[in-house]
Amino acid sequence: MTLAVILVYLALVLAIGLLSHRLFRGTGEDYFLATRTIGPFLLLMSLFGTHMTAFSLLGAAGEAYRTGVGVFALMASSSALVVPTVIFLMAPRVWSLGRHHGFLTQVQYFRERFQSDTLGLLLFVVLTALLVPYLLIGVMGGGIAMAQITSGQVPAWAGSLLICAVVLAYVTAGGLRGTAWANMFQTLVFMVLGAVTFVLIVDRAGGLSQALDAVGAAAPELLVRGPEIPPLKLLSFTLIPLSVAMFPHIFMHWLTARRASSFRLTVVAYPLFVAIVWVPSVLLGVLGRVAIPGLEGPAANAVLVKMINLYAPGVMAGLLGAGVFAAVMSSLDSQVLSLGTMFTQDIVRHFGFHGRMSEQRQVLAGRLFVVGILVVTYVLSLVTRPSIFSLGIWSFTGFAALFPLMAGALFWRRATRSGAIAAVLTVAFGWIYLFVSEQRAGGLPWAQDGLMPVVILLGASTLALVSVSLVTRPPGDEVLARFFPQARQP
Amino acid sequence: MKGRGIRVLLVAAMAALFILRHDDWLASSDMRVLGLPASLTWHVGLCVAATLIMALAAAFAWPRGLDDDDSRGGDA
Numbered sequence: 001m002t003l004a005v006i007l008v009y010l011a012l013v014l015a016i017g018l019l020s021h022r023l024f025r026g027t028g029e030d031y032f033l034a035t036r037t038i039g040p041f042l043l044l045m046s047l048f049g050t051h052m053t054a055f056s057l058l059g060a061a062g063e064a065y066r067t068g069v070g071v072f073a074l075m076a077s078s079s080a081l082v083v084p085t086v087i088f089l090m091a092p093r094v095w096s097l098g099r100h101h102g103f104l105t106q107v108q109y110f111r112e113r114f115q116s117d118t119l120g121l122l123l124f125v126v127l128t129a130l131l132v133p134y135l136l137i138g139v140m141g142g143g144i145a146m147a148q149i150t151s152g153q154v155p156a157w158a159g160s161l162l163i164c165a166v167v168l169a170y171v172t173a174g175g176l177r178g179t180a181w182a183n184m185f186q187t188l189v190f191m192v193l194g195a196v197t198f199v200l201i202v203d204r205a206g207g208l209s210q211a212l213d214a215v216g217a218a219a220p221e222l223l224v225r226g227p228e229i230p231p232l233k234l235l236s237f238t239l240i241p242l243s244v245a246m247f248p249h250i251f252m253h254w255l256t257a258r259r260a261s262s263f264r265l266t267v268v269a270y271p272l273f274v275a276i277v278w279v280p281s282v283l284l285g286v287l288g289r290v291a292i293p294g295l296e297g298p299a300a301n302a303v304l305v306k307m308i309n310l311y312a313p314g315v316m317a318g319l320l321g322a323g324v325f326a327a328v329m330s331s332l333d334s335q336v337l338s339l340g341t342m343f344t345q346d347i348v349r350h351f352g353f354h355g356r357m358s359e360q361r362q363v364l365a366g367r368l369f370v371v372g373i374l375v376v377t378y379v380l381s382l383v384t385r386p387s388i389f390s391l392g393i394w395s396f397t398g399f400a401a402l403f404p405l406m407a408g409a410l411f412w413r414r415a416t417r418s419g420a421i422a423a424v425l426t427v428a429f430g431w432i433y434l435f436v437s438e439q440r441a442g443g444l445p446w447a448q449d450g451l452m453p454v455v456i457l458l459g460a461s462t463l464a465l466v467s468v469s470l471v472t473r474p475p476g477d478e479v480l481a482r483f484f485p486q487a488r489q490p
Numbered sequence: 491m492k493g494r495g496i497r498v499l500l501v502a503a504m505a506a507l508f509i510l511r512h513d514d515w516l517a518s519s520d521m522r523v524l525g526l527p528a529s530l531t532w533h534v535g536l537c538v539a540a541t542l543i544m545a546l547a548a549a550f551a552w553p554r555g556l557d558d559d560d561s562r563g564g565d566a
Contacts, residue, residue, distance in 0.1 A: 070529065080540050085504060092552075092553055093556065216520070224516075224527065225517045231512055231514055259557045279526075
């Protein structure tokens with residue numbers, strides 16, 4: 001019965017995505033950006049659903065299981081402060097530039113702003129590479145959830161495959177409009193079902209107070225921030241949500257807004273939405289330590305699903321499992337679409353293949369690229385078993401370290417092409433070096449006090465952007481006039 | 491209060507939230523507030539405060555001139 005409920009849910013999402021195809025206007029701008037017609041509510045729901053992923057539900061619960069309620073302070077409250085601030089300062093400006101100049105992708109914007117094909121190509125490679133670990137979170141999370149909820153009836157590999165197939169189908173058919181509609185539906189599903197899950201499980205555990213008392217007796221360290229999260233770590237984590245400024249899929253959603261003022265609802269509701277999603281996840285992870293003890297390492301990622309199975313089996317487990325899939329797929333779809341869009345626009349079309357390929361073949365090339373990326377991600381999900389939390393943090397670290405590029409492009413007229421390229425190269429090589437060092441040594445020695453790689457990489461990329469920009473020729477007046485019109489100054 | 495004054499006030503309020511996020515005085519507190527561990531309640535409170543500040547920012551400090559018909563700002 002649980003499996004049947006989940007399959008019905010997946011069919012429903014697929015239907016919404018496919019039905020949106022009826023509104024398709026037959027243009028590239030409509031397929032990729034829904035002709036920039038997304039209003040405030042749909043924008044909020046699709047942006048929030050895209051940003052919240054398996055990381056927020058499964059990863060947060062798993063990390064709370066290991067380290068306690070402090071994970072909310074680490075990730076949730078920093079996101080609640082940083083993300084709306086970034087959206088407030090950047091999204092309406094990006095939208096305005098996108099509308100005036102017809103940009104469809106992030107790479108296009110940076111390539112035009114800095115007048116550099118090299119930068120565009122470099123960014124395409126770096127953004128795609130950084131997005132793979134993020135995709136991996138969703139594919140792995142979906143597989144784990146499917147296997148746990150169906151008690152192994154559907155193995156993790158089949159669950160991951162099913163989710164990839166459903167997402168690929170509705171993204172391919174519905175484009176961004178389909179993605180936005182499916183995301184709105186899925187965001188509502190995971191928020192409502194998340195709250196229902198929490199109330200149901202806590203009720204069956206004897207009430208929140210009694211359940212927390214049990215945690216207090218068995219593992220009191222989980223109810224305090226404690227020494228696991230020193231002040232320097234808390235400070236470092238503040239920088240991680242800066243990644244939202246550089247996610248290609250979030251950038252793409254920014255361009256879909258109907259008006260600049262459409263973002264108002266998003267910046268206001270975002271902090272509250274973060275609390276609504278993260279509080280139940282974190283608390284259920286903590287309560288899981290008593291209800292389901294002994295989960296080690298990446299196995300803790302499954303604590304939320306195990307709690308659902310323990311306290312709410314049957315149809316309810318199916319519905320609640322659907323909530324988990326909703327969170328997973330509402331991010332995966334936008335990520336997949338943004339990759340396909342970048343490949344079609346920034347590689348196939350920009351580098352002249354459009355002269356030799358029909359429109360249909362270009363779209364086919366984009367879809368094949370997406371399928372290829374999903375296959376690579378899927379294979380990686382079968383052979384690697386890292387913690388979802390750790391994987392997410394490394395992906396976010398790379399994107400956050402690219403933040404100075406967006407800030408410089410939008411607000412610093414003196415930022416130059418060479419400065420931008422230097423910043424991206426610094427992030428690329430720095431990220432690889434730190435990631436490999438950590439994997440080889442099982443940790444970074446200087447990170448013991450809580451200093452995170454994001455601090456080093458962000459500092460280095462800022463230094464590279466500023467110093468190289470200052471010693472190279474400033475952008476020409478024509479470029480500045482295009483990207484810094486007086487009317488758009490605050 | 492003039493627009494510039496409101497913007498300064500909002501920036502200061504947001505900066506205060508970033509500072510208050512470092513709740514070291516609650517780091518080892520086992521108190522419960524509103525039924526939740528004190529540190530968790532504190533951070534949920536920060537989320538609520540951020541919502542209020544963002545509501546004020548959206549109403550009084552929204553960037554001007556981005557929509558074609560709001561060159562004088564504000565179209566909520």
